[in-house]
Amino acid sequence: MVTMEGSTLRFYPEGELTIYQVEETLKELKGFLPEAKEVVIDFTVTDKMDTAGFQLFVSLTKSTKASGQECCVDGVGGSVENFMALFGYEWDAQCKGEL
Amino acid sequence: MSSGMNFSDIAKEFREESLELLEAMETSLMSIRENGMDDEMINAVFRAAHTIKGAAGMYKLDFVVGFTHIAENLLDQVRNGKIEMTDELGELLLECKDHMQNLVEFAVATNNEEAPTTELTDTTARLGEALCTTLGEEMHHHGGETSKAAIEVCADKNWTMKLSFAREVMEQGFEPASFLAHLRKNSTAFESHVDTSAVPLMEELEPTACYVTFDISFTTGLSREDILDVFEFIRDDTTILLSEAVAEVKPAALAQTANKEEPKKISAQSANTQVQAQNAYTIRVDAEKIDQLINQIGEMVIANANVVQQSIDMKNGELIESVSIVSRMLEDIRESAMQIRMVQIGETFNRFKRIVMDLSKKLGKDIELVIKGAETELDKTVTEKITDPLVHIIRNAIDHGIEMPSDRGSKSAKGTLTLNAYHDAGTVVIEITDDGKGLDDEMLYRKAIEKGLIEEGAHLSQQEIFKLILEPGFSTAPAVTDLSGRGVGMDVVKRNIEALRGNIEIKSRVGEGTSFIIRLPLTLAIIDGFLVKVGETFYVIPLDMVVECIELSDREKEEMHGNNYINLRGTILPLLNVGDLFDEQKTADARANIVVVHYAGRRYGFIVDELFGEFQTVIKPLGKIFADLHGISGSTILGSGKVALILDVPMLVSYILSFKGGSDEMKSA
Numbered sequence: 001m002v003t004m005e006g007s008t009l010r011f012y013p014e015g016e017l018t019i020y021q022v023e024e025t026l027k028e029l030k031g032f033l034p035e036a037k038e039v040v041i042d043f044t045v046t047d048k049m050d051t052a053g054f055q056l057f058v059s060l061t062k063s064t065k066a067s068g069q070e071c072c073v074d075g076v077g078g079s080v081e082n083f084m085a086l087f088g089y090e091w092d093a094q095c096k097g098e099l
Numbered sequence: 100m101s102s103g104m105n106f107s108d109i110a111k112e113f114r115e116e117s118l119e120l121l122e123a124m125e126t127s128l129m130s131i132r133e134n135g136m137d138d139e140m141i142n143a144v145f146r147a148a149h150t151i152k153g154a155a156g157m158y159k160l161d162f163v164v165g166f167t168h169i170a171e172n173l174l175d176q177v178r179n180g181k182i183e184m185t186d187e188l189g190e191l192l193l194e195c196k197d198h199m200q201n202l203v204e205f206a207v208a209t210n211n212e213e214a215p216t217t218e219l220t221d222t223t224a225r226l227g228e229a230l231c232t233t234l235g236e237e238m239h240h241h242g243g244e245t246s247k248a249a250i251e252v253c254a255d256k257n258w259t260m261k262l263s264f265a266r267e268v269m270e271q272g273f274e275p276a277s278f279l280a281h282l283r284k285n286s287t288a289f290e291s292h293v294d295t296s297a298v299p300l301m302e303e304l305e306p307t308a309c310y311v312t313f314d315i316s317f318t319t320g321l322s323r324e325d326i327l328d329v330f331e332f333i334r335d336d337t338t339i340l341l342s343e344a345v346a347e348v349k350p351a352a353l354a355q356t357a358n359k360e361e362p363k364k365i366s367a368q369s370a371n372t373q374v375q376a377q378n379a380y381t382i383r384v385d386a387e388k389i390d391q392l393i394n395q396i397g398e399m400v401i402a403n404a405n406v407v408q409q410s411i412d413m414k415n416g417e418l419i420e421s422v423s424i425v426s427r428m429l430e431d432i433r434e435s436a437m438q439i440r441m442v443q444i445g446e447t448f449n450r451f452k453r454i455v456m457d458l459s460k461k462l463g464k465d466i467e468l469v470i471k472g473a474e475t476e477l478d479k480t481v482t483e484k485i486t487d488p489l490v491h492i493i494r495n496a497i498d499h500g501i502e503m504p505s506d507r508g509s510k511s512a513k514g515t516l517t518l519n520a521y522h523d524a525g526t527v528v529i530e531i532t533d534d535g536k537g538l539d540d541e542m543l544y545r546k547a548i549e550k551g552l553i554e555e556g557a558h559l560s561q562q563e564i565f566k567l568i569l570e571p572g573f574s575t576a577p578a579v580t581d582l583s584g585r586g587v588g589m590d591v592v593k594r595n596i597e598a599l600r601g602n603i604e605i606k607s608r609v610g611e612g613t614s615f616i617i618r619l620p621l622t623l624a625i626i627d628g629f630l631v632k633v634g635e636t637f638y639v640i641p642l643d644m645v646v647e648c649i650e651l652s653d654r655e656k657e658e659m660h661g662n663n664y665i666n667l668r669g670t671i672l673p674l675l676n677v678g679d680l681f682d683e684q685k686t687a688d689a690r691a692n693i694v695v696v697h698y699a700g701r702r703y704g705f706i707v708d709e710l711f712g713e714f715q716t717v718i719k720p721l722g723k724i725f726a727d728l729h730g731i732s733g734s735t736i737l738g739s740g741k742v743a744l745i746l747d748v749p750m751l752v753s754y755i756l757s758f759k760g761g762s763d764e765m766k767s768a
Contacts, residue, residue, distance in 0.1 A: 019269055022306040030301055051275045055298050055310055063301045086279055087313070088291035 002028040009036035017053030044075035106158045114207045120147040129452040145174040262313040265336035286317040397717035404738030445473025472520035488592040500535035532614040538607035540564045565605035569593040628716030632709040634683025637743035644696040651691035676706040
């Protein structure tokens with residue numbers, strides 16, 4: 001779900017990214033993030049997202065921006081797309097460009 | 100017709116709740132009619148319609164939902180000030196309330212397994228059209244011609260909402276997205292924008308805290324209440340700013356949200372107020388459970404009386420003390436339990452406002468209803484049983500008592516009907532007074548002879564003549580109307596009141612009006628009694644009626660000279676010898692005591708042998724074999740296991756008054 005490939009942190013939640021996974025995932029992300037120069041997020045294998053998962057994603061993008069790291073979303077599956085549409089989330093221009 | 104799966108299980112409860120709400124609706128509509136538009140009242144009317152619709156929807160009572168939905172839409176516009184509340188609209192809404200009641204009754208009677216009758220669907224169509232005309236909307240028949248009752252009104256409105264959840268909403272098990280999804284599902288158009296500015300960096304992120312807020316625009320046929328109901332369980336801690344666009348807008352025109360009214364903030368504070376108001380409301384308990392509780396307490400009172408008796412017999416001071424504490428506590432429990440059954444009579448009186456309005460309009464009379472003593476409390480069972488008799492009396496007063504405006508002579512053209520209730524010596528008195536033409540005793544007397552109720556030349560007091568109108572088959576109305584005048588009703592009134600151990604008195608003056616004075620016992624279950632003994636039999640007199648006890652000295656006995664009264668401190672006190680009345684054996688050494696009772700504004704004395712004092716009395720009905728036994732209203736069981744008879748004071752008083760000249764002596768006293 002969270003891996004480091006060189007200086008790239010890859011975040012690809014498999015299955016669910018909900019309140020039940022967020023705490024553990026947050027710990028992992030916090031552990032890897034300081035070493036990363038770039039963060040790549042991939043939601044193509046994410047079946048379900050909820051508000052807690054969404055906030056984790058937003059917080060991650062904000063954190064990378066604050067520390068000058070690059071961040072992009074590599075792919076989005078139907079479930080996450082629907083969720084984002086329900087919330088009316090406007091993708092960050094920086095990430096959006098990579099989609 | 101689809102049937103609610105478990106409707107039969109909840110039909111009774113649904114009916115009771117709906118009727119209660121409909122009653123509240125009527126009361127509020129009548130209040131608006133009398134006192135002008137009032138936000139609280141119109142909200143109460145709206146809430147009643149909304150709740151009935153919601154409950155009917157749960158059990159798929161489509162014809163109730165369809166009709167109530169239109170009324171609810173109209174009420175929503177009225178409370179928002181977009182449609183003016185007029186007398187005509189008030190009457191239309193009252194008619195709708197009646198129709199809702201008929202629909203509910205039909206659904207319950209048929210277990211929602213039958214389609215509404217033609218009469219019901221016709222009324223639905225007629226009233227629905229009238230509502231829609233007022234709404235300025237077109238009525239759409241749902242499901243074609245075969246289902247005229249299922250009416251849907253296309254009343255989609257545009258809404259905007261600012262939504263801010265409590266930080267801990269997710270910890271409480273709620274998922275914010277599900278509320279949005281529900282709204283989207285019930286909207287023809289939905290557009291949301293999430294504000295993530297409050298989401299912190301990862302170092303500060305609390306995984307279960309909610310940071311996001313939303314701006315939502317949507318188009319839906321849901322009412323404001325329906326929308327807010329989506330958030331019912333989290334409303335305390337959620338800030339919802341909901342505003343509605345004035346004009347009906349097609350879904351595509353969502354962006355055109357001009358002319359918006361000021362957002363109505365449902366803040367945590369106001370939501371809390373609502374919750375508190377709901378908490379202060381009542382709990383619905385099956386009346387049978389309360390009856391069961393009171394019966395059990397009654398048995399406890401009897402068992403306790405036995406314990407008291409035994410503790411006295413054992414002459415154990417400490418035990419007597421302990422038992423007396425238990426007795427006091429038991430008395431408190433009994434009081435509290437009886438209090439559960441007590442309801443204010445105003446609830447019943449309020450129902451009559453509508454009757455007075457409808458009947459006076461129908462007859463072309465102008466009648467004002469004045470209600471006094473609405474806060475007077477009475478046993479729920481008594482209240483329920485007295486309603487029909489009161490309706491009869493009120494209908495008669497309007498129909499026969501109060502004259503047409505042109506016939507009222509020097510009196511005000513507007514007639515007055517007064518309902519008054521108050522407590523008096525352990526009884527509740529209900530007075531129904533009109534300022535109409537009054538009862539003509541000569542005419543009543545002649546009529547009674549014609550009807551064969553009395554024989555020509557019979558000597559009757561004025562009160563006895565007035566009471567002839569309570570006899571079966573007695574009607575003085577020259578023409579039988581559909582309101583009254585069939586001679587059935589007033590005799591039923593008398594029978595019902597007597598079945599409640601009450602009595603009825605009539606006062607009237609020609610040209611000035613008539614008063615019906617009904618006296619009823621406060622309760623039918625347990626009373627504080629005063630225990631006495633006559634011969635070998637114990638009797639109980641309701642304590643509330645007892646004023647004092649005096650010993651009848653030999654000198655006073657002599658001064659009586661066989662008369663049935665004594666001079667009590669300068670006042671004539673009529674007496675009844677209970678022992679003589681019930682053929683009790685006289686004991687040679689028995690002292691004569693007089694228990695002075697107060698009833699209907701006068702005092703009377705009952706001669707008894709021994710006085711035992713206060714006694715908690717559980718009223719047990721006498722068997723059918725004693726149905727014709729006058730002067731006894733019931734029995735109770737003493738601690739010793741012996742039976743005591745409860746004296747029926749109203750009946751005994753009327754017996755005293757029936758002595759020759761007794762009535763006149765009362766007046767002079």
